[in-house]
Amino acid sequence: MSSTPDNDVPDPAVRTYLRTHRARFLDDLTHWLRIPSVSADPDRAGDLRRSANWLVAALRETGFPVAEVWSTPGAPAVYAEWPSGEPDALTVLVYGHHDVQPADRADGWDTDPFEPVARDGRLYARGAADDKGQVFLHTLGLRAHLTATGRTAPAVNVKLLIEGEEESGSPHFAELIAARAERLACDTVIVSDTGMWSPDTPTVCTGMRGLVDGQLDLYGPDQDIHSGSFGGAVPNPATEAARLVAALHDEDRRVAVPGFYDGVAEPTDQERALLAELPFDEAGWLRTAASHATLGERGHTTLERIWTRPTFEVNGIHGGYGGPGGKTVVPATAQLKFSFRLVAGQDPARVQRLVGDWVAERLPAGIRHELVFWGAGTRPCLTPLDHPGLRSLVRAMGRAFGRPVRFTREGGSGPAADLQDVLGVPVLFLGISVPSDGWHSVNEKVELDLLLKGVETAAYLWGELAADRRDGRW
Ligand SMILES: [Zn+2]
Numbered sequence: 040m041s042s043t044p045d046n047d048v049p050d051p052a053v054r055t056y057l058r059t060h061r062a063r064f065l066d067d068l069t070h071w072l073r074i075p076s077v078s079a080d081p082d083r084a085g086d087l088r089r090s091a092n093w094l095v096a097a098l099r100e101t102g103f104p105v106a107e108v109w110s111t112p113g114a115p116a117v118y119a120e121w122p123s124g125e126p127d128a129l130t131v132l133v134y135g136h137h138d139v140q141p142a143d144r145a146d147g148w149d150t151d152p153f154e155p156v157a158r159d160g161r162l163y164a165r166g167a168a169d170d171k172g173q174v175f176l177h178t179l180g181l182r183a184h185l186t187a188t189g190r191t192a193p194a195v196n197v198k199l200l201i202e203g204e205e206e207s208g209s210p211h212f213a214e215l216i217a218a219r220a221e222r223l224a225c226d227t228v229i230v231s232d233t234g235m236w237s238p239d240t241p242t243v244c245t246g247m248r249g250l251v252d253g254q255l256d257l258y259g260p261d262q263d264i265h266s267g268s269f270g271g272a273v274p275n276p277a278t279e280a281a282r283l284v285a286a287l288h289d290e291d292r293r294v295a296v297p298g299f300y301d302g303v304a305e306p307t308d309q310e311r312a313l314l315a316e317l318p319f320d321e322a323g324w325l326r327t328a329a330s331h332a333t334l335g336e337r338g339h340t341t342l343e344r345i346w347t348r349p350t351f352e353v354n355g356i357h358g359g360y361g362g363p364g365g366k367t368v369v370p371a372t373a374q375l376k377f378s379f380r381l382v383a384g385q386d387p388a389r390v391q392r393l394v395g396d397w398v399a400e401r402l403p404a405g406i407r408h409e410l411v412f413w414g415a416g417t418r419p420c421l422t423p424l425d426h427p428g429l430r431s432l433v434r435a436m437g438r439a440f441g442r443p444v445r446f447t448r449e450g451g452s453g454p455a456a457d458l459q460d461v462l463g464v465p466v467l468f469l470g471i472s473v474p475s476d477g478w479h480s481v482n483e484k485v486e487l488d489l490l491l492k493g494v495e496t497a498a499y500l501w502g503e504l505a506a507d508r509r510d511g512r513w
Contacts, residue, residue, distance in 0.1 A: 047434065047437045047438045047441070048438065049438050049439065049441070049495070050187050050438075050498075050499070052186065052187035053183045053184075053186075053187045053495060053498045053499070054495070056182070056183040056186045056187060056498075057179065057183055057491055057494060057495060057498075060179060060182070060183075061491060064175075064178075064179045064494070065157070065162065065487070067097060067175070067178075068155075068162070068171065068172060068175045069155045069162075069164075070093070071090065071093055071094070071097070071137075071166075071171050071175065072153070072155045072162075072164040072165070072166050072167060072171055073153055073154065073155065073164075074086050074089050074090045074093060074153075075139070075142075075153045075165070076089075076090035076114075076137055076138050076139055076166070076203070077138065077139055077140070077141045077142070077206075078113070078114050078138035078139075078203060078204050078205075078206050078207040079140070079141055079206060079207050080141060084114070087114040087115060087137075087138060087203050088108075088114075088115060090137045090138070090203070091108045091114075091115040091116070091117050091137060091203060092108065094106075094117045094137055094174075094201060095107060095108055095117055095119075097175075097178060098117070098119045098178065098199065101178040101181060101182060102121065102181070102182070102185070103119040103120065103121045103199075104120075104121060104122075105118075105119055105120045105121070106118070106119035107119070109215065109219070111203070111204070111211040111214075111215055112211055113203070113204050113207070113210060113211050114138055114203030114204045114207075115203050116200060116201060116202045116203050116215060117137060117199070117200075117201040117203075118198070118199065118200055118201075118219075118222070119198070119199040120196070120197065120198045120199070120222075121181070121192060121193055121196070121197045121198075122192065122196050123192050123193050123194060123195055123196045123197075123505075124192045125194070125505070127508070128194070128195050128196050128505065128508070129195045129196065129226045129227070129504050129505065129508050129513075130195065130196040130198065130224065130225040130226050131195050131196070131197055131198065131225055131226065131227055131228075131229055131501075131504060132198040132199070132200060132223055132225040132227075132228045132229070132458070132462070133174075133177055133197065133198070133199045133200070133228075133229045133231060134200050134201075134202075134228055134229065134230045134231065134232065134454075134455065134458060135170045135173060135174035135199075135201050135202075135230070135231045135232050136170045136174070136201060136202045136203065136204075136205035136206070136232060137170070137171060137174065137201050137202075137203055138202075138203045138204060138205060138206050138207070139165045139166035139169070139170075139171070139206060140165065140169070140206050140478075140479045142165035142481075142483070146481050147481040147482075148481045148482055149163070149481075149482055150163060152164060152165040152481075152483070153165060155167065157487070160486065160487050160488060161484040161485065161486055161487060162484060162485050162487055162490070163482055163483065163484040164483065164484075165483055166483070167476075167483055167484050167485040168234075168472040168476040168477075168478060168483060168484065168485040169232070169472065169476070169478040169479070169483065170205070170231070170232045172472075172485040172490055173231045173232060173470060173471065173472065173485075173490075173493065174201055174231060176231070176471070176490060176493040176494045176497055177199065177231065177497050179494045179497075179498075180493075180494045180495070180496070180497025180498040180500070181193060181197065181497065181498075181501070183494065183495070183498035184497075184498045184499075184501050184502065187498065188502060193501045194501045194502050194504070194505035195501050195504050195505050195508075196225075197501065198222075198223065198225060200216070200223060202215070202454070205232070205453075205454065209453075209454040209457075212454045212457055213454075213457045213461065216457060216458060216461045216462065217461050220461055220462060223462055224462065225462060225464055226428075226464060226513075227428040227464050227465050227466070227467055228455070228458045228459070228462065228464055228465070228466045228467065229432075229466075229467050229468075229469050229500075230453075230455045230458075230466055230467070230468045230469070230470075231468075231469050231470060231493075232453070232470065233449060233468045233469075233470030233472070234470045234471070234472035234473055234474065234476070235447075235470055235471055235472070235473060235489075236317060236318075236445065236447060236473075237318075237473055237474070238473055238486060238488075238489060239442070240317070240318060240442070240445055241436050241437075241439075241440040241442055241444050241445070241471075241492075242317075242444065242445045242446060242447045243429065243432055243433055243436060243444055243445075243446055243447070243467070243468060243469075244446075244447050244448060244449050244468035244470065245421065245422050245424065245429065245446055245447070245448055245468070246346075246382075246383060246419065246420055246421035246422060246448045246449070247419065247420050247448070247449040247450075247451060247452055247453055247455055247456065248346070248349070248380040248381055248382055248419050248448075248449070248450055248451065248452055249380070249381035249382070249385060249387055249416065249417045249418045249419035249420075249452055249456060250378060250379070250380060250381065250387070250416055250417040250452040251378070251379045251381060251387045251390045251391055251394070251412060251416040251417075252354070252376075252377065252378035252379070252412070252413050252416075253376075253377060253391075253410065253411050253412035253413055254374065254375065254376050254377075254410075254411050254413075255280070255283075255374065255375040255377065255398065255408060255409070255410050255411075256372065256373075256374050256408065256409045256410075256411075257276035257277075257279055257280055257358075257372060257373045257374070257375075257402070257406055257407075257408050258276060258371065258372050258406065258407040258408070258409075259273065259274050259275060259276035259279075259369065259370070259371055259372070259373075259405065259406055260273060260369060260371050261371065262371050263359070263360070263368040263369065263370050263371050264368060264369050264371075265367065265368065265369075266367040266368055266369050267367060269369055270367075270369050273369060273405060274403050274404075274405040274406050275369045275370070276358060276370060276371070276372055276373040276406055277358035277359045277370050277373040279373070279402060279403065279406050280356060280358055280373040280374070280375050281356075282401070283375070283398065283401060283402075284353055284356065284375065286401065287351050288351065291336060291337040291338070292334070292335060292336050292337060293336055293337075294349065294350070294351045294379070296393050296394055296397045297393070297397070298389075298393050299349065299385075299390065299393060300349070301384075302384035302385060302386075303349060303382055303383075303384045303385060304382060304383040304384040304421065305347075306343060306347040307424075309424065310347070310424065310446075311343065313424070313445065313446045314340070314342050314343060314346070314347075314446070314447075315340070316445055317342065317445055317447065319341070319342055321333065321341060324341065327474075335348075335350075336348050336350075345450040346447070346448035346449070346450055347382060347448065348382065349379065349380055349381050349382050349385060350379065350380045351377065351378075351379050352377065352378050352379075352380075353375060353376070353377055354376040354377055354378055355374075355375070355376035356373075356374070356375055356376075357373065357374045358370050358372060358373025358374060359373065379394070380450065380452070381416075381418075381419045382419050382421070383419050383420070383421035384419075385419060386418070387415060387416025387417065387418055388415065388416070390416070391412050391416065394410075395410055398410055417452040417453070417454075417456055418456040418457075418459070418460055419452075419456060420455055420456040420459045420466050421448075422465045422466060422467060423465075424446070426465050426467075427507050427512040427513035428465060428467050428504065428507075428513070429465075429467060430507065430512070431500060431503040431504045431506075431507050432467050432469060432496075432500060432503075434499070434503050435496045435497075435499035435500040435503045436469070436496045438495075438496075438499050439492045439493075439495035439496040439498075439499060440492055440496075449468075455468075469493070469496060469497070469500070470493075471486075471489045471490060471492060471493035471496070472485065472489075473486060473489065
């Protein structure tokens, strides 16, 4: 189901509307971007509230009959809804965030990160792409949808949930959506906090990996001891840490923890073929990775490895003497920091249990261990390629971009999976950011043409979804 359908023509009424309202839209976005809503900085709590209130006002002006601030123990989220009024209409929840990463001119920005500058077809500011620009595109998209269709309310029930702590790990998000699950009830979630392959290759992401990470501390002798007097006759925690790490992958570089792959959804032939359609430049990718060769699970391409396969990585390994010269000891302690990326079919709690059992079984007497996981882990999410919502999104994007739409996945992990699990619906990703946009880095920007293509995609999406519902596709 790759590529664009036949009747993929753009709507001239939408295009005209976007042309005449583009300047005002960018002006409004610029105002929002000036609010330094940095969730990591406790001194910015007031700015987070200001940002949330600003968005509520903007959504009311857009026409949302309901737009409100939802407070959390941390930074506030924003919720809005606009019922369609049609019986039996689909309900779609848009997810994004209004907080941003820290940014300081002194980090190397060419201009003030909180004083947006439009230059060479780009808008430079912290949050331009991640994520205020991609949230705000829905306001103009919705207006264009209404004007072009002559409607007074959207063709589907639209809900928006814009959180304020995404850049700080969404510590209260799962709790928030569980507590508000009834109001958030929907048929699908549209996440607008991702990107696409490149300016010339529009793509739709179909899944994200999950995450289990933690730390393992190993304790041997009560203190560092003489390696001549005692070494070779007592267990060495640094050696045991290395043995564990070495045993974690088999000869094919698959994770060797028994049961780890149980239930893993293997990429289908169709998915592998679709991934192979992407214009992937491995040498360029390696440069971005600052690495000198690819290496991973045997039998899979690089894109399959980072998107469709679970992995284990050592994030840090420490133990014993690290100062200048030598020191002949058996160290008292060693430490591993590690992460597993998970794919659909894997459950973080089960992986934690399997890893815990595996570690406990392999350590010899005389090594005490403490294994800590950072929270409950993040679940993977994956939307099947034949899901009707995906079809609607691909059609909308194809009409806006006038190019075939391809499919990607995301190797990282995020709160989208919470939405999938708590609300029990599939997650679709509408993102127009490109890899050069500088997320979390200096000189973050958004490409204005792509931002407007995102607006146009959003303008078509509601009608496409309603048509698929009407035609009985879901
Ligand atoms: Zn983001």
